[in-house]
Amino acid sequence: MGRIGVLLLNLGGPDKIEDVRPFLYNLFSDPEIIRLPVKALQKPLAWLISTLRAKKSQDNYLEIGGGSPLREITEAQAEALEKKLKEMGQDVKIYIGMRYWHPFTEEAIAQIKNDGIKKVVVLPLYPQFSISTSGSSFRVLEEMWATDEVLQEVDYTLIPSWYERPGYLRSMADLIEQELDKFPNPDNAHVFFSAHGVPVSYVEEAGDPYQKEIEECTRLIMETLGRSNEYTLAYQSKVGPVEWLQPYTDDALKELGDRGIEDLAVVPISFVSEHIETLQEIDMEYREVAEEAGIKNFHRVPALNVYPGFIDSLADLVVDSIDAEPCTFESVTHPNENMKMYPQEKWQWGLTTAAEVWNGRLAMIGFFGLLIELLSGSGPLHMVGIL
Ligand SMILES: C=CC1=C(C)c2cc3[nH]c(cc4nc(cc5[nH]c(cc1n2)c(C)c5CCC(=O)O)C(CCC(=O)O)=C4C)c(C)c3C=C
Ligand SMILES: [Fe+2]
Numbered sequence: 001m002g003r004i005g006v007l008l009l010n011l012g013g014p015d016k017i018e019d020v021r022p023f024l025y026n027l028f029s030d031p032e033i034i035r036l037p038v039k040a041l042q043k044p045l046a047w048l049i050s051t052l053r054a055k056k057s058q059d060n061y062l063e064i065g066g067g068s069p070l071r072e073i074t075e076a077q078a079e080a081l082e083k084k085l086k087e088m089g090q091d092v093k094i095y096i097g098m099r100y101w102h103p104f105t106e107e108a109i110a111q112i113k114n115d116g117i118k119k120v121v122v123l124p125l126y127p128q129f130s131i132s133t134s135g136s137s138f139r140v141l142e143e144m145w146a147t148d149e150v151l152q153e154v155d156y157t158l159i160p161s162w163y164e165r166p167g168y169l170r171s172m173a174d175l176i177e178q179e180l181d182k183f184p185n186p187d188n189a190h191v192f193f194s195a196h197g198v199p200v201s202y203v204e205e206a207g208d209p210y211q212k213e214i215e216e217c218t219r220l221i222m223e224t225l226g227r228s229n230e231y232t233l234a235y236q237s238k239v240g241p242v243e244w245l246q247p248y249t250d251d252a253l254k255e256l257g258d259r260g261i262e263d264l265a266v267v268p269i270s271f272v273s274e275h276i277e278t279l280q281e282i283d284m285e286y287r288e289v290a291e292e293a294g295i296k297n298f299h300r301v302p303a304l305n306v307y308p309g310f311i312d313s314l315a316d317l318v319v320d321s322i323d324a325e326p327c328t329f330e331s332v333t334h335p336n337e338n339m340k341m342y343p344q345e346k347w348q349w350g351l352t353t354a355a356e357v358w359n360g361r362l363a364m365i366g367f368f369g370l371l372i373e374l375l376s377g378s379g380p381l382h383m384v385g386i387l
Contacts, residue, residue: 004092005117006085006318007108008078009124009137012098013068013275019101020058024050026100032136032341035206064279071102073273073305074125077314080306084315092318093117099137109144109151119155121321123314125272127168128213129161131206132198135333135341142329157326159317161209163217166224167313171304172267173224179265179301180229189263189299190230190256193218194282196270197235197244207338211245218269232256233269236286237277250289257293264290265299272304 014023028034028046036042061067078094085092095112097105112120122141124134138158145151162168180186195214202208218233234252235245247255256264266286268278282300290298304310333341 003115003117004090004322005095005112005115005120006081006092007095007097007105007112007120007122008074008081009097009099009105009122009134010070010074010126010273011133012101012104013070014061014101015071016067017058017061019067020061021050021054023101024053024057030099030136032132032139035201060276060280063284064276068101068275069279070273070275071096071098073275074098076306077125077273077311080311081314081318084311085318088315088319090315090319090322092121097137097141099133099140105137105140106144109141112154113150117154119157119322121318122156122158123318123321124159124161126270127161127163127272128210128217128270129208129332130198130210131202131208131339131341132210134160135208138329138332139341142333145329155326156328157321157324158329158332159321160327160332161213162317163213164220165313165317167309167316169220169224171307171309171313172221173226174309175301175304175307176221176225176265176267177227179299180227182299183263183265183297185263187228189265189297190232190261191222191225192252192256192264192266193221193231193233193269194236194249194266194286195233195245196237196277197248199240200243200245203245206340207336209339214269221267221269229265236281249286253286253290253295254293257290257295260294262294262296263299264295264297265301267301268303272310274303274305278303 012023014020025046028049029043031039031042034042034045034049036045074096078096082092082094093115095108096103097108099105122138124137126133129135138160141156145156176191180189180191183189195218198208198210203211215233218231222229222231232247232252234247234249236249238244238248253264266282268282271278278300287298287300
């Protein structure tokens with residue numbers, strides 16, 4: 001077998017303040033982030049939302065120094081992982097592929113082809129799978145493999161999620177333990193897991209396993225921690241008017257304050273690196289909410305970053321994946337009938353679900369068009385003399 005590559009996937013973040021708007025444009029252009037029935041509207045809507053959101057988002061990035069630390073931390077993780085794998089006798093090269101900012105996934109793949117890599121282990125830096133994160137990156141790669149003959153010669157295996165790995169759970173438990181032990185009475189502190197939210201429709205309509213994996217992950221971390229502290233799971237970072245997974249982090253903090261909880265250890269759960277949603281949203285916005293609610297000691301557990309136990313667990317995961325049965329795009333993006341990546345179905349002629357849905361939508365449009373024309377007395381049917 002030729003040289004092996006490990007492709008680390010992450011979301012990416014703006015390096016400087018001028019990058020914020022184009023970064024947001026890339027993010028909202030992704031149909032796995034905003035699911036629209038009409039593909040042609042995606043780019044205009046992405047332009048509109050990124051333009052409207054840019055100022056608020058820039059202000060947040062200014063509060064953490066004017067840019068995201070995500071690239072720097074991911075590079076440090078890549079370096080530490082490569083070193084650890086070398087110590088384990090594995091001569092692999094690590095690549096970083098970000099979804100919405102530099103270094104883009106496309107750049108990483110160009111490099112992989114250039115280096116003559118023969119097998120790639122694709123490792124998302126998200127412990128839990130969501131259609132909106134790992135799923136979206138897998139879709140980009142799936143399209144590249146489908147259309148590039150050189151890439152088709154490269155074997156690959158995907159790691160959909162890895163939140164159950166003992167080394168990851170132990171590392172999370174270690175960092176929580178260190179923070180708990182800073183409280184005067186560690187057993188009384190409440191452990192508060194804050195996960196990135198997703199719209200409810202992702203879970204209930206598109207079959208995203210994210211919520212189930214997050215719930216299972218928090219349970220396993222508490223089991224690994226082996227302490228009797230009470231804990232809560234809530235969801236942060238809601239964007240837009242639709243309903244997201246609940247309870248929302250700010251509501252849950254207020255409720256704990258009302259219950260008289262004074263000591264809180266806040267654990268960011270869907271991320272393995274510090275970024276805007278830990279450094280600004282949790283450390284600044286949610287801290288303020290908590291303190292107003294009467295929580296006196298708000299301690300935030302750091303993200304894993306290059307914590308040695310975590311890097312060791314990633315290295316074990318890579319080694320296990322090199323030898324394991326390959327996991328393919330098809331099995332991850334279409335694992336069963338219930339999970340629907342965007343577009344939900346490729347068009348097929350005949351009485352398919354998609355045809356039924358579109359027949360229904362067109363019938364409704366026609367019905368309302370006719371109703372408006374009958375009520376207003378003008379329209380295309382009046383024009384051609386049918387009405
Ligand atoms: C598991 C992690 C994440 C999930 C799930 C996720 C879903 C998701 N995110 C948005 C909207 C935004 N995300 C933004 C930044 C951002 N999000 C994650 C992680 C998850 N997102 C990361 C790691 C980052 C990058 C942070 C950085 O340091 O730059 C942003 C931009 C920041 C802002 O303006 O608030 C937006 C917007 C949606 C809509 C969504 C699910 C559908
Ligand atoms: Fe996000």
